[in-house]
Each structure stands twice: as C-alpha cells, then as structure tokens.
Amino acid sequence: MKVQQISIFIENIPGRLAEVTTVLGKSGVNIRALSLADTTDFGVLRLIVDKIDLAKKVLAEHEFTVTKTDVVAVEVPDRPLGLAEILNQLDIAQITVEYLYAFVERRGENAVIIFRFDNADDAIKVLQDNGIRILSGENVYNV
Numbered sequence: 001m002k003v004q005q006i007s008i009f010i011e012n013i014p015g016r017l018a019e020v021t022t023v024l025g026k027s028g029v030n031i032r033a034l035s036l037a038d039t040t041d042f043g044v045l046r047l048i049v050d051k052i053d054l055a056k057k058v059l060a061e062h063e064f065t066v067t068k069t070d071v072v073a074v075e076v077p078d079r080p081l082g083l084a085e086i087l088n089q090l091d092i093a094q095i096t097v098e099y100l101y102a103f104v105e106r107r108g109e110n111a112v113i114i115f116r117f118d119n120a121d122d123a124i125k126v127l128q129d130n131g132i133r134i135l136s137g138e139n140v141y142n143v
Contacts, residue, residue: 002070009065035101073135075110093126
C-alpha cells in the first residue's frame, strides 16, 4: 500500500513557496502533508495532496518541475519509543529510511508519518509482519 507524493523543485527566493500553494489552492487541491528541504539556491517541497494528477498538471503549467514518488504512510504509536520501535524493526531488516515527515492529522491514538524507503515493498512487508498499520492512498488523500 503505497501513497503517491509530489516533489516540486523551487528556487529559494521570496514568494516562490507562496506561489506553489496559491496555484494549488486556486485549483482546488488540498495539501494533506508537506516537507521542505532547502539548500542555498533551491528547495525540494514534498507534498501529499488530495488530487495528485491535477496538482502535477497545474504546477507544470506554471513552469514548476514536478515529479511523483511512491512513499508509505505508517501509523505510529503516539507515545515515547513509538517511532523508535518501528525504526528498529526496519533496521533489523536492513531497510534504509531515505527521509520521513509527519502528517498533519492523527488517527485515533496514533500519529501518521510519511516514509520514503530504499525498498518500499520490503518495508511494507516488514511493517505488516510486525503488526504495524499501513494506510492506503485513499485513507491518506481523503483525511
């Protein structure tokens, strides 16, 4: 159960992030989760949105470089060691976490974290084998 994320490469200049969010908002695209990593000259904005194809289309029309990537949405117990226990299971299976970021909403007693793995299929199997709930794209896009 993978979730699609879009990544937008943006110049690190005033107003560029506002432009991305305005383009999406005016097109009726709702941002569900986000992460921004930057360098001196540019940033990579990663988004989970409710309308992926529309988001990609309107951003490309506004000359943004956009890609789609598969990520995994994981329910993580919202308590001390909740994330550590999951990361330890992945470590035992020698699965690398390339990056992660938190979702904007909780699911009951759990937080939701978006993970990018070096091998998503193996990671999903390890997590499910250890009783960790993976959310479907539909669950994530429509929260």
